[in-house]
Amino acid sequence: MIGVIADDATGATDVAAALSRAGLRTALALTTDLARWEGHADALVLGLKTRSVPAADAVRQSLEAWEALAAQGAERVYLKYCSTFDSTPDGNIGPVTEALAGRLGTRTVVTTPSAPLHGRTVYQGHLFVGDRLLHETHMADHPRTPMRDSSVPRLLRAQARWPVELLPLAVVHAGTGAVRDRLEALGAHGAVHVVADALDEADLDVLASAVRTAPVVAGSAGLVGAIGRASSAGSHAPSRPPAGRTAVLAGSCSHRTLEQIAAFRDVGRPLYQLTGGPGQSANELADAALRWWDGLADDAPALIASSQPPEHRASAPEGMADLYEEATGLIAAGLAERGLRRLVIAGGETSGAVVSALRTRVAEIGEEAAPGVPWIHDREHGLHLLLKSGNFGGPTLFVDVTGDVPGDGSGAGTGAAT
Numbered sequence: 134m135i136g137v138i139a140d141d142a143t144g145a146t147d148v149a150a151a152l153s154r155a156g157l158r159t160a161l162a163l164t165t166d167l168a169r170w171e172g173h174a175d176a177l178v179l180g181l182k183t184r185s186v187p188a189a190d191a192v193r194q195s196l197e198a199w200e201a202l203a204a205q206g207a208e209r210v211y212l213k214y215c216s217t218f219d220s221t222p223d224g225n226i227g228p229v230t231e232a233l234a235g236r237l238g239t240r241t242v243v244t245t246p247s248a249p250l251h252g253r254t255v256y257q258g259h260l261f262v263g264d265r266l267l268h269e270t271h272m273a274d275h276p277r278t279p280m281r282d283s284s285v286p287r288l289l290r291a292q293a294r295w296p297v298e299l300l301p302l303a304v305v306h307a308g309t310g311a312v313r314d315r316l317e318a319l320g321a322h323g324a325v326h327v328v329a330d331a332l333d334e335a336d337l338d339v340l341a342s343a344v345r346t347a348p349v350v351a352g353s354a355g356l357v358g359a360i361g362r363a364s365s366a367g368s369h370a371p372s373r374p375p376a377g378r379t380a381v382l383a384g385s386c387s388h389r390t391l392e393q394i395a396a397f398r399d400v401g402r403p404l405y406q407l408t409g410g411p412g413q414s415a416n417e418l419a420d421a422a423l424r425w426w427d428g429l430a431d432d433a434p435a436l437i438a439s440s441q442p443p444e445h446r447a448s449a450p451e452g453m454a455d456l457y458e459e460a461t462g463l464i465a466a467g468l469a470e471r472g473l474r475r476l477v478i479a480g481g482e483t484s485g486a487v488v489s490a491l492r493t494r495v496a497e498i499g500e501e502a503a504p505g506v507p508w509i510h511d512r513e514h515g516l517h518l519l520l521k522s523g524n525f526g527g528p529t530l531f532v533d534v535t536g537d538v539p540g541d542g543s544g545a546g547t548g549a550a551t
């Protein structure tokens with residue numbers, strides 16, 4: 134079984150969708166307490182909330198996650214980080230990779246954020262989002278992990294103790310044998326992170342076949358999807374969530390999420406803006422939002438968002454990110470107590486806060502509402518959740534997943550990432 138450790142909740146659903154799409158029976162866990170889990174899977178994805186925590190804490194949680202996966206039969210591990218890298222110079226991708234490699238007894242780790250399905254490609258070690266270098270996109274203004282460099286080797290070197298080398302596209306294009314030879318040569322001098330170029334799924338397939346038996350591999354959902362394809366025995370039809378009243382909770386401040394919120398507002402659906410002030414508690418913020426919800430018509434979909442564009446966030450006091458996450462978790466728990474069964478959450482950190490407030494432990498992977506955005510079913514609590522990565526889904530995703538709008542022409546639709 135392949136074990137996957139994802140550093141946030143939306144990343145976990147993205148990678149679970151990739152493995153499920155590849156035909157693997159895939160289970161999703163959002164807790165390391167898997168002792169009573171009795172599922173059967175070819176791939177088990179464990180979603181943590183470690184993206185923005187100090188390296189030592191992330192290492193401790195990731196090693197604990199590995200123990201939980203190994204106890205369920207995982208033989209090797211894939212460390213899933215964001216396809217836009219989302220990690221600052223004091224971030225933890227390097228330290229966690231090295232700790233997992235130490236635990237599993239390997240010294241060469243191939244790593245790539247390339248995810249062609251989401252428009253992420255890596256060339257000469259530089260990460261592109263569509264036709265732009267990462268640092269030229271809105272990711273430069275991310276509230277927690279502003280990305281101001283696009284060179285993956287440089288980003289990783291700032292965090293890593295091991296050297297970082299590049300596996301260039303020319304070697305990938307020369308095929309599996311050439312990649313294996315280069316990995317062997319790079320590993321001959323000691324431990325090493327190897328950042329791999331990849332422009333399309335065929336490149337990822339070559340890398341996947343070269344790392345088929347590697348104990349530790351790292352990257353976005355792209356490479357592990359290819360690993361899944363290489364070991365898959367078939368395909369299966371994911372289930373569709375039942376229709377019903379739906380709320381959207383948004384904490385992502387990404388360009389795409391802001392567009393999705395605007396599209397929801399523009400078709401006249403109810404929107405509540407969470408605005409925290411100094412000294413305000415998460416409980417106060419959540420109570421006010423829930424009072425607003427209680428005043429809506431019984432079947433009205435609604436959106437509650439803290440999301441703001443960068444120019445509005447610039448003047449916000451310190452600590453707002455934590456406050457909004459906690460408030461959004463409390464709102465989700467309040468909505469579930471009121472009987473709501475379908476919740477859409479935008480943003481990985483925000484989703485982590487919500488699944489923890491809802492006490493979601495394991496979930497089944499259902500149909501994708503957009504590439505990398507599958508519905509998940511928390512059977513224990515009877516909840517259907519759509520944990521949406523900040524940059525994913527088309528502009529009308531929130532409109533599409535909250536029900537039909539009579540006569541507005543915005544039928545069901547999916548969309549690519551930005």
Ligand SMILES: Nc1ncnc2c1ncn2[C@@H]1O[C@H](COP(=O)(O)OP(=O)(O)OP(=O)(O)O)[C@@H](O)[C@H]1O
Pocket residue numbers: 141143144275276277384385386387439440441446449453454455456457458479480481482483484521522523524
């Ligand atoms: N108005 C705001 N001011 C400051 N921070 C905010 C505001 N609204 C939300 N935040 C915080 O910004 C962060 C957004 O991160 P989150 O991971 O939820 O979204 P994302 O990074 O866009 O999504 P993903 O990780 O899936 O790509 C959260 O910590 C959230 O609490």
Ligand SMILES: O=C(O)[C@@H](O)C(=O)CO
Pocket residue numbers: 141143144145147148214215216217251353354480481522523
């Ligand atoms: O890789 C991505 O872009 C997403 O799965 C993600 O990690 C969002 O937080």
